[in-house]
Amino acid sequence: xxxxxxxxxxxAKRRRRAPxxxxxxxxxxxxxxxxxxSDIIYRDLRHAIVTMTLVPGTPIVERDLTRxxxxxxxxxxxxxxxxxxxxxxxxxxxxxxxxxxxxLSVLREALVARRALEEVTVRAATECAxxxxxxxLRAVIQRQQEMAxxxxxxxxxxxxEDFHAMIAAAGRYPGIxxxxxxIRVQVERYRRLTLPQPGRMSLIVKEHTAVLDAIxxxxxxxxxxxxxxxxxxxxxxxxxxxxxxxxxxxxxxVVDDGLFKxxxx
Numbered sequence: 389x390x391x392x393x394x395x396x397x398x399x400a401k402r403r404r405r406a407p408x409x410x411x412x413x414x415x416x417x418x419x420x421x422x423x424x425x426s427d428i429i430y431r432d433l434r435h436a437i438v439t440m441t442l443v444p445g446t447p448i449v450e451r452d453l454t455r456x457x458x459x460x461x462x463x464x465x466x467x468x469x470x471x472x473x474x475x476x477x478x479x480x481x482x483x484x485x486x487x488x489x490x491x492l493s494v495l496r497e498a499l500v501a502r503r504a505l506e507e508v509t510v511r512a513a514t515e516c517a518x519x520x521x522x523x524x525l526r527a528v529i530q531r532q533q534e535m536a537x538x539x540x541x542x543x544x545x546x547x548x549e550d551f552h553a554m555i556a557a558a559g560r561y562p563g564i565x566x567x568x569x570x571i572r573v574q575v576e577r578y579r580r581l582t583l584p585q586p587g588r589m590s591l592i593v594k595e596h597t598a599v600l601d602a603i604x605x606x607x608x609x610x611x612x613x614x615x616x617x618x619x620x621x622x623x624x625x626x627x628x629x630x631x632x633x634x635x636x637x638x639x640x641x642v643v644d645d646g647l648f649k650x651x652x653x
Contacts, residue, residue, distance in 0.1 A: 423463075423466075425457065425459045425463035426462075426463035426464075426466040426467045426470075427467075428457070429453060429457055429459075429463055429464055429467035430466075430467035430470050430471065433448070433467060433468075433471060433476075433477075434471060434474070434476060437471070437476045437477075437487055437577070438476070438573060438576050438577055438580075439542075439576075439580055440577055440580040440581065442487045443487065443636060444486075444487050444488060444489040444490060444635065444636040444637075445486055445487060445489070445635060445636075446486065446487040447484055447485065447486055448468060448477060448484075448485040448486060448487065449484075449485075450464045450465065450468065450485070468485060474573065475488055475491065475494070475573075475574075476488050476573070489635070489636055489637055489638045490574050490577050490578055490636055490637050490638065491574065491637075491638040492626070492630070492637055492638060492639060493638075494574050495574045495575060495578055495626070496623075496626075498571050498572050498573075498574055498575045499575060499619065499622060499623050501568075501571055502568050502571065502572055502575065502619065503615075503616060503619045503620070505564050505567060505568055506552065506555075506556075506568070506615055506619065507612050507615065507616070508559070508561060508564060509552075509555050509556040509559045509561050509564050509565070510555055510559070510599065510603065510608075510611045510612055510615045511559070511608045511611070511612055512558075512559025512560060512561055513555045513556075513558040513559035513603050513611075514559075514602070514603050514606055514607065514608040514611050515559075515606070515608065516558060516559055516560055517555075517558035517559070517603055518558070521554065521557075521558040522558075522600070522603065522604050524554060525551065525554055525555070525558070525600050525603075526600065528547055528550050528551045528554060529551065529593060529596050529597055529600065531543075531547045532544055532547040532548065532551070532589070532592070532593050532596065533590075533593050535547055535589070536589035536590050536592075536593055539589075541580075541583045541584065541589075544583065544589050545579070545580075545583065548592065548596075551596055552565065552568075553565045555599075555603075556568075558603075575622070578622070578626070578629065579622065581629050581632075581633065581636070582622065582625065582629060591621075592618070595614065595617065595618040595621070596618070598614040598617075598618075599611055599614045599615050599618060602614055
């Protein structure tokens, strides 16, 4: 123990640090760095999975990730566990860790929830959107058309998100769009499969234009109908893409019985 003198003259004792050991704060610093590394790995893997860069069934090998990021296994495992909680990664005992398949039941519910929430935002935007906001939305649609012409799926997707987010903001419900982003993870994975479909991006541009034209006319009923038609297209096409990539989905008896074919969901 080492004796030290405090300002009031009373001696205090502190434990002698072992030779070559880091200061006490060093453990905290290492912990923070581990957390930071875990956040980076989680963010990168999540983005790769949601954008379908890593398709369902792709192995997630911790050893490879430790080499790629130059870290220990701890932050890698922490990142993988978070992805398991997000239902984006599956751990199969004695088999390994893999990118999870898209659960059709979750996809169905997310689409229903999104449609209900966007009915609120599009009606509110019809009432509240300023002329400048309508002009901004038209600029986003123009950007989408340019990205469709350039066959730039990633930029098109970002513009698509901007369109829906701006409608929510114009309706003074930006928080609703944040809610939608939290529930639509599986929807986004599915949407990435649909964009390469010939003519798909141009069709989305037309659908967005129809929604915006109704907003500009202050016709809330028409705007809601057009938005529902736009969102229902994803729902109606699920069976097509499920058949094209059966290994990418977790099949659900309720969905397989044809409930996705009904707009009454």
